[in-house]
Every structure is written in C-alpha cells, then in structure tokens.
Amino acid sequence: MSDFHCWAADRIAGAVGSGEVTAETVARHFLERIDRLDDKVGAFLQVDTQGAIEQARAVDRDIAAGKPPGPMSGVPVGIKDNICTRGLPTTCASRILEGFVSPYDAEVVKRLRDAGAVILGKLNLDEFAMGSSCENSGLGRTVNPWDPDRVPGGSSGGSAAAVAAGLATITLGSDTGGSIRQPAALCGVVGLKPTYGRVSRFGLIAFASSLDQIGPFAMDISGVALTLSVLAGEDPQDSTCIAASVPDYLGTLEGSLEGKKIGIPREYFEFEMHAGISQCVERAAQVYRDLGVEVVEVPMPHTKHAIATYYLVANAEASSNLARYDGVHYGHRNQEAKELVEMSCRSRSEGFGDEVQRRIMLGTFALSSGYYDAYYLRALKVRQLIRQDFDAAFEQVDALLCPTSPIPAFRMGEKVEDPMQMYLCDIMTAPASLAGVPAISVPCGFVEEEGRSLPVGLHLVSRPFEEETLLGIARAFEVRYEGSGRMPAEVL
Amino acid sequence: MEYEVVVGLEVHAQLATRTKMFCGCPVRFGERPNSLVCPICLGLPGVLPVVNESAYHMSLRTAVALGCELASFTKFDRKNYYYPDLPKNYQISQYDLPFAEGGSVPISTPGGEKSIRLVRVHMEEDAGKLVHTPLGSLVDLNRAGTPLMEIVSEPDLSSPEEARSYLEELKRMLEYLEVCDCNMEEGSLRCDANLSVRPVGQKELGVKTEIKNMNSFSGVEKALTYEAGRQIRTLVAGGVIEQATLLWHEDREETSVMRTKEHAHDYRYFPEPDLSPIVLDAKKVEQIRGELPELPRTRWQRFQADYDLSEYDAEVLIRDRALADYFEDLAGRVGQGKLAANWVTNQVSAVLNERKIPVAECPVSSDRLSELLLRVDSGDLSKGMAGKVFDSMLGSDASLDQLIEKLGGGQISDPDTLRPLVEEVFGEQAKIVEDIRGGKDKAKNALFGKVMGKTRGRGNPEVVRGLIEELLASGS
Ligand SMILES: [Zn+2]
Numbered sequence A: 001m002s003d004f005h006c007w008a009a010d011r012i013a014g015a016v017g018s019g020e021v022t023a024e025t026v027a028r029h030f031l032e033r034i035d036r037l038d039d040k041v042g043a044f045l046q047v048d049t050q051g052a053i054e055q056a057r058a059v060d061r062d063i064a065a066g067k068p069p070g071p072m073s074g075v076p077v078g079i080k081d082n083i084c085t086r087g088l089p090t091t092c093a094s095r096i097l098e099g100f101v102s103p104y105d106a107e108v109v110k111r112l113r114d115a116g117a118v119i120l121g122k123l124n125l126d127e128f129a130m131g132s133s134c135e136n137s138g139l140g141r142t143v144n145p146w147d148p149d150r151v152p153g154g155s156s157g158g159s160a161a162a163v164a165a166g167l168a169t170i171t172l173g174s175d176t177g178g179s180i181r182q183p184a185a186l187c188g189v190v191g192l193k194p195t196y197g198r199v200s201r202f203g204l205i206a207f208a209s210s211l212d213q214i215g216p217f218a219m220d221i222s223g224v225a226l227t228l229s230v231l232a233g234e235d236p237q238d239s240t241c242i243a244a245s246v247p248d249y250l251g252t253l254e255g256s257l258e259g260k261k262i263g264i265p266r267e268y269f270e271f272e273m274h275a276g277i278s279q280c281v282e283r284a285a286q287v288y289r290d291l292g293v294e295v296v297e298v299p300m301p302h303t304k305h306a307i308a309t310y311y312l313v314a315n316a317e318a319s320s321n322l323a324r325y326d327g328v329h330y331g332h333r334n335q336e337a338k339e340l341v342e343m344s345c346r347s348r349s350e351g352f353g354d355e356v357q358r359r360i361m362l363g364t365f366a367l368s369s370g371y372y373d374a375y376y377l378r379a380l381k382v383r384q385l386i387r388q389d390f391d392a393a394f395e396q397v398d399a400l401l402c403p404t405s406p407i408p409a410f411r412m413g414e415k416v417e418d419p420m421q422m423y424l425c426d427i428m429t430a431p432a433s434l435a436g437v438p439a440i441s442v443p444c445g446f447v448e449e450e451g452r453s454l455p456v457g458l459h460l461v462s463r464p465f466e467e468e469t470l471l472g473i474a475r476a477f478e479v480r481y482e483g484s485g486r487m488p489a490e491v492l
Numbered sequence B: 001m002e003y004e005v006v007v008g009l010e011v012h013a014q015l016a017t018r019t020k021m022f023c024g025c026p027v028r029f030g031e032r033p034n035s036l037v038c039p040i041c042l043g044l045p046g047v048l049p050v051v052n053e054s055a056y057h058m059s060l061r062t063a064v065a066l067g068c069e070l071a072s073f074t075k076f077d078r079k080n081y082y083y084p085d086l087p088k089n090y091q092i093s094q095y096d097l098p099f100a101e102g103g104s105v106p107i108s109t110p111g112g113e114k115s116i117r118l119v120r121v122h123m124e125e126d127a128g129k130l131v132h133t134p135l136g137s138l139v140d141l142n143r144a145g146t147p148l149m150e151i152v153s154e155p156d157l158s159s160p161e162e163a164r165s166y167l168e169e170l171k172r173m174l175e176y177l178e179v180c181d182c183n184m185e186e187g188s189l190r191c192d193a194n195l196s197v198r199p200v201g202q203k204e205l206g207v208k209t210e211i212k213n214m215n216s217f218s219g220v221e222k223a224l225t226y227e228a229g230r231q232i233r234t235l236v237a238g239g240v241i242e243q244a245t246l247l248w249h250e251d252r253e254e255t256s257v258m259r260t261k262e263h264a265h266d267y268r269y270f271p272e273p274d275l276s277p278i279v280l281d282a283k284k285v286e287q288i289r290g291e292l293p294e295l296p297r298t299r300w301q302r303f304q305a306d307y308d309l310s311e312y313d314a315e316v317l318i319r320d321r322a323l324a325d326y327f328e329d330l331a332g333r334v335g336q337g338k339l340a341a342n343w344v345t346n347q348v349s350a351v352l353n354e355r356k357i358p359v360a361e362c363p364v365s366s367d368r369l370s371e372l373l374l375r376v377d378s379g380d381l382s383k384g385m386a387g388k389v390f391d392s393m394l395g396s397d398a399s400l401d402q403l404i405e406k407l408g409g410g411q412i413s414d415p416d417t418l419r420p421l422v423e424e425v426f427g428e429q430a431k432i433v434e435d436i437r438g439g440k441d442k443a444k445n446a447l448f449g450k451v452m453g454k455t456r457g458r459g460n461p462e463v464v465r466g467l468i469e470e471l472l473a474s475g476s
Helices: A008-017 A025-043 A050-063 A107-114 A156-166 A180-189 A222-231 A268-270 A275-290 A303-324 A342-351 A355-368 A375-394 A418-428 A431-434 A467-478 B051-063 B162-177 B217-236 B284-289 B298-306 B311-317 B321-334 B337-355 B368-379 B382-393 B401-404 B414-427 B430-437 B441-454 B461-474
Strands: A044-047 A076-080 A119-124 A170-177 A188-191 A213-218 A261-265 A294-298 A399-401 A439-449 A452-462 B003-014 B079-080 B091-093 B104-109 B112-125 B127-132 B136-140 B147-152 B187-201 B210-214 B244-249 B253-261
Touching: A008 A025, A025 A044, A025 A076, A025 A119, A044 A156, A050 A119, A076 A156, A076 B321, A107 A119, A107 A170, A107 A222, A119 A156, A156 A170, A156 A180, A156 A213, A156 A303, A170 A188, A170 A222, A180 A188, A180 A439, A180 A452, A188 A222, A188 A294, A188 B162, A188 B321, A188 B382, A213 A222, A213 B051, A222 A467, A261 A268, A261 A275, A261 A375, A268 A303, A275 A399, A275 A439, A275 A452, A275 A467, A294 A375, A303 A355, A303 A375, A303 A418, A303 A431, A303 B079, A355 A375, A355 B430, A399 A467, A418 B461, A431 B311, A439 A467, A452 A467, A467 B461, B003 B162, B003 B217, B051 B112, B051 B147, B051 B162, B051 B253, B104 B162, B104 B430, B112 B162, B162 B217, B162 B298, B162 B321, B187 B217, B210 B217, B217 B244, B217 B253, B298 B311, B298 B337, B311 B321, B311 B337, B321 B368, B337 B368, B337 B382, B368 B401, B382 B401, B414 B430, B414 B441, B414 B461, B430 B441, B430 B461, B441 B461
Parallel strands: A076 A119, A076 A170, A261 A294, A261 A399, B210 B244
Antiparallel strands: A044 A119, A170 A213, A188 A213, A188 A439, A399 A452, A439 A452, B003 B147, B003 B187, B079 B091, B104 B112, B112 B147, B127 B136, B187 B210, B244 B253
16 A cells, blocks of 8 residues: 655655656545545545546546646645635535535636646535634534544644645645634644735635635645645736746745744743643744754734734624625525515524624624724724734844644634634734735644644744745754654554 | 705716626626626625726726816725625725715806816726516626716706706716716616705705616606705795605606615725725826817817807707717818708708617718718709708719709809890790889799799709899890
C-alpha cells in the first residue's frame, strides 16, 4: 500500500505530471481512505467518487497525450461546502440550502480544475461559516482527528480535519475572522488566509463580504504555497479582487530571513491563554532569534476592541447577505404557509440554525435606524484604528507572531451553550481579518490534555500582498520544528 | 383661503445600456419571462456584482448635461427590504454619497422660464416584476438588475402643469443625450411625486404625500390635480393631511393609500462591500463635456433666432432630436427656414404619425425633399403641385423631374411662354374683355380661368394675372 496521503502536493503533481503514477491511482487511494475513515472523522458532507475518478482519468489522458501538466496535476482536493461547485450540492451546511446545486463553479474551483486538481468532495463547516467548532453545522458532525471527543475548530472544521486525517492533500476553506487559521491550529495543519483581495471570492457564499477570503489547508507550507499560486490573481468577476502580480510562492519559499524583523504584539498576550500554548509560541520565537531574526515587542493598542468590532461588522453584513434565503427562489420552502410573509418567515426559521438566526438578528439591529451610528458606524471607525495598528507595526517589523488560538481543541459541547465563549476563539485571528492582511497558522507544538496530545498553532501575520514574505518566514520555522508533518496515530 | 401646490418629482430613468447594471445579461423589453437572467441577476448564492462601465458613463453624461456637481468619490450602498421580485432582498443603490448633486432643469411656464433645481442623481439596479395569476403569483426577473438613474428634484414645481413640463423637458434631454428610451408605457421612464399644499404666503411646507404608479405624462398631471384637490378640500373642511404613500389608479382616476408613516420601511442602508468606491476621473468628465450634444432647450432658442420660427413651431421641431436634425439639414439645403419648418411640421410629420415610423425611416430624405422645396421657392412648382409630387415621392424612387412630368409638369412662370396664351384668350373672349373695359372688374376672374385652363393649371397665377393686366392696359 502506498502512502500518498503523506506526500506533499508538489510531489504528487510532479509524479502525476511525469507519468510516474496516475492521477486515478492517487484519487482511488484517497477515496479508499475516505471510505474507511470518514465515518469517524465526518469531514465530508458529500464525496464525489465517480466525479473524482472521471477528473483523474481526464488528467491522465491529457498527460498521456503530451499536454503540459497543470501545476496541481492529480492533487486530490476537498472544497469547503460554502464554495460553489457545479454539479455537486453546495449547502453551507445549512438546511436552508440542503440539496441546492449551483449551476456554476466558483472561480477558485475553476482555477483548481484548470490546474489539474481532482475534486474529491465537499467539506463540513459551521452553518454559513458562523462558528469556531463546526458544531453549528446543520448537516454533519466533524471531530478532531487528534481526539474524537474534541472539536476540529471552525468554521472550516471539515477542511482542517480532512487534511489532518489524510483524506485530502489540499483543502479550501474560507476565513472571515479566523475560520481557516483556528481549525488549522486545532487540527495541527497549515492554514493560510491570504490578503483580502488576493483571491477571487466569486462563488464563495458570502458571510461577511468585507472580511471573507478563501485560502488553502495543507500538511505543510509548500502545499499552501503551491495552491496559492494557482488561486491568486485578478478576477474581473470580483471587483474587490486586486490586479497585483502573482509570484511563484513555491519557488520563493526557501529565501533567507536576513534582515527580517518579527514583532510580538504585547496586547495579544494579555488575554487569558493556555500555559502550554504560550510556551510553544515562546519556543517558536526563540527559533527565529536563533536564526538571527530580531524579535521585538510592538504595540497594537486597539486589539481589545477587535472582537466587538468584528462581530458588529460581520453580523451586519451577514444580515444582508443571508436575506436572499427566503424560500421564494431556491432552497428550503415551508409548504404549509398560506401567504408570502408567513412563508418566508417559516422557511427561514426552519432552515437556519440558532447561531445563524442569532447573528442575523444582531446584524439587523446594528444596521437599524437609530442604532446604526452607535454600532455599525462606530465599528467601522474602530476597524480603521485597528488597521492603523497594523500599518504602524509593519513600519517596524516584517511579520507579527502570536498563538493562533489561546486554547487547544475543546470538548464537543463545551462551549455550545455559551456564544460569548465561542466568540472569544477568534481573539487572536479577528484583528488581521479586520485589517485585511495575510496570516497563516503553522503547527508549532503540542499540549497534553487528559492524556491526549493536542496540536498548537503559531500565528504569523504580514503586510498586505506580501504572502511571499509570510510563507518564507513560516517555512523557516517549519524546517526547524521536529513535529512538522506529524499525523494522528489513529488515521495513519 | 387660497392654497398653493408644492411638488417634487423622483424620476427613474432606465439607462439605454446593452447589458444590465451588474452582470452581462442583455436589457430588452417584452421577452419570454426569465429568459434574460444569469446567476448574478438571479441573486444565486456566491455571486458578486461588477459595475457596468457604460451605465456609469451614461449617468455621468446626464449629470454633466444637467449641470450637477459631480462627487469626487462615490460608492454604492445596499437598500435592504424583502420583496419577492428582489432576488437578493436588497437593492444595490446609492445612499449618502450619490455620484451627482445639484443641477437644474429649465422649463417654460406662462410666466416665463423657470429653473427647477435638482437635489441629486444616483445609480441603482431595477427589481424584477410580479405577475399575478389565478393560480398564484409568478416572478419574472428579466428586468432585475436593469440599470436605473434616479433624478430627484427639489419641491420647486408649483402646479401639475409645471410637473408635466418638467417631465417633458427632462425626457427630451435624456433622449438628446441618448441615455434613455423614455418610454413610460414600457416603464423605461417612471415617476413618483411628492405633493403638499400650503396657504399662499406661508413659508413652511405642508404635510406631503407620495404618489406612485403614474404611467403616463397625462397620468402624472391628472394624479397631481386629483391629489392637490383632495388635500385642499381636506384642509378647507378642517381636516389634516396624513403623511402616506398613495397609489394612483388610472382607470378610476383616484388614489388609494399604499402605506402610512407608521409602516415606513427601515431600509438599513450600509455601504455595499462587494463594490469598490469609484473615484471621479476628471479627464473622463472633460471628454464627456466635449461630447455633449446641443441640448433641446438651447436648440429651441436657436431655432427661433436662426430660422425666425415661432415658439410653437420650434417646439414641435425640437421635440424629437432626429426630426430637428432632419429639419436643420433641410433648412440648410433650401436656405429657407420657414418653408422647411412648414413642410417638416406638416407633410413630413403627418407621414411619420400616420405610418408610426421614426424619422430615420421617413421615405423622403431631407436631401430629396430639399430638391422639391427649391422648385417651390423658385416658383417652378405651385404649392398644390408640390404636395402632389411629395405624395408620389412616398411611393416612388423616381427622379423629381420624372415625377413632375408624370403629374403633368411643373409650374409655368416664364412670361414669354404665357403671353401668347393670354393673347389667344383675349382674341377668343372679346366680349369679356369688352365688359372689363366697361368697368366689370369681376369678369377678370373669368379671363384668368380661361388662361389657366389653357395651361392645364400649370400657369403661375401671379404671372398670368400680371399679363392680363398688362394686355388690358395696352388697350390692344
Ligand atoms: Zn444577469
């Protein structure tokens, strides 16, 4: 039996591209693993066995015919189920979109297909990407591969768990306030949130449009670097996607860190934090110092307002973005209602879960006449101050370093009844989302909890559109960290 | 107590773009329901809007022509409300930073020219429409996402007639600018009105009502007349006006209440995060300014001055830009403004109206008509004959000379050709000549008739009469 699930994405692409292995062999290997393991993990909402094999065969045919192989030839990928895929259901893990099939591919899906990637299926998430544990999914339950009693994080829990369990080489997630980075940290994989505007959002079902950004998960930095090279770049269908040149992220990974400076944002360490996590992060900082990188403290004075700001902005936008699910045009419709308003109200009440309804109400309130200035407008102003914190910090340093999550994976059900506790999961990640800057979570150690080893993520943040720098800095740590590439024993 | 009426209008003009505001679907009227749609204008999950460059260009062109102040920075906002013809349940519009503010529209009133100030002009997308059937309501989204421009006036209009003049003037401007088809029946031009009344001399405005669903210019005038009357009667009877939105019913010629103030919407406007703000390009504005056509009012004034036309004739000519172009071309060729104006407002307009065709499809081009008018001007053709020739031109491409020949030739004005005929008649009708010389002046007509008979009606009447006088005087 082969170990393709331990191969990096570029290794698979290279082997498939050269004809050393077929894409179909690789795809079958992953489909077999999904078949065997996903009952336990629950990462996938939909596995497209037939479609994956057909895509793989098409890749093999093209290569056999001598066509130049795409940069992700035969790489098995999973897609978070809030990203539209033609011919496969796209549900946002919500009953309101159960069975909905998008007539078009998201731009990122199109780019992956064009690059030769093989799409295995759709991955679980917190409903409409609202949550930090994947427990808000209306359609499935995903566990943390490191401890099945614990959450994988969220909202891209399925995407993180699938990579951690070796069920896909690359997965796509979306990050609004930490939805890629936090589950990456909790599942011990690499997760990248690119700069806002770096990757097209066309086909990503909106939660909070000014914050949402699609990004990749992989076992290692090279995987996210390769995928970013494929995903990034201008898209005329997305006005917020910037026309900036796209470097070869994979080719520039191994650069020197000479002259680089890393900042430690003091305020981030004032929050309550698991002791084992701060030790891991401190060790990571020491790795950089040992490399000759200057590590300095930087002030980020508005950090404490980030969570409040984030939830006001995100929920306000969500209340409008989710208005279209009214039972009139598509999705769930209540069949008993006698008139229009009743039909929409009942369809929405039945289709949306509690957390989504809570956020729609909060967001609607924040935009209401008489409250707009005090909530939404003020949040926009504070957002500007938070951006300025980052601008000022990046005048001094090339990257910021902190934990991705102040706590390791928590037990299922532990925070479900306390939304405020759940919201605090985003405390380290939301500021970078508000500022629109790129950020990555990289495995940097483990903490022991109740006899289980739970992964810890290192959060690195850099200047807008400087993913190259960010990935280079992350890579320098990765090669020096002995735990890189470690997978949970149960799924090996 | 005497009351005066205060009206402000909100006009929605559908921009004459090929495609919709935020997607590539074509904009067309009267197609099969839901045949002009795509994931974007259907509001499917995951789609994003992209601003139609040409819609923005047309909007700017309009604002420049209206003399608006252009915002150096403009953005789109979401207007949130639930309605089944609005696929996203929000409309992308502009709220606090419209792309243009101020400006004005000049109108003619019995008291002279009056300038109606504008509050703002902004861009937005249209909704779809509902079709109610006995089996239930159906949604047609062909219109959803059509680019609209909303032009909001100050409450500067003092009567339903002024409101109508304003609409007519605005319509003409939009047509001249080629930014809107201005077809009220098809909904490409729509108008809502705000109306209040107040005792003459009072400064504060009265409580206003908003009137919707007026589908023609005359409908607007009727609805405003009705509503002004209702408000005045209410006040005179000691009642109060309630702020409300009213629907005009053309068939019953009355309004009904659509919603009252308590049920006013909270649209929860906020900046559209899917679209980047637009920064004004000064060069683009200069280019637009340079490309502006002559506007209808300027042309109206120029026609009166340059061609010595009456206000009315000039007005009839400028109503349609193509007709005015036709006239100007004709007048230039003939060198006789009044003659050209007469023909365009009478014969040419009659043909266009009868056949319901645009000027471009007029069977007689201005070039061809000019040949005919030159003959009229030189006296070669009588008015009556020219009319006949024009009629035959409508159905034939034959040359002017051939047509005249076929109809029995042109007018004979040459005295040397006519003199022998007059002399002939004098010889034949000695008795009549005798009578005239004896003082029976009226008998000249009989003599004239005989001469015209000999020319088969082609003699130039003036020349013939001149020759008769000449011969009478010579006493031969
Ligand atoms: Zn469309």
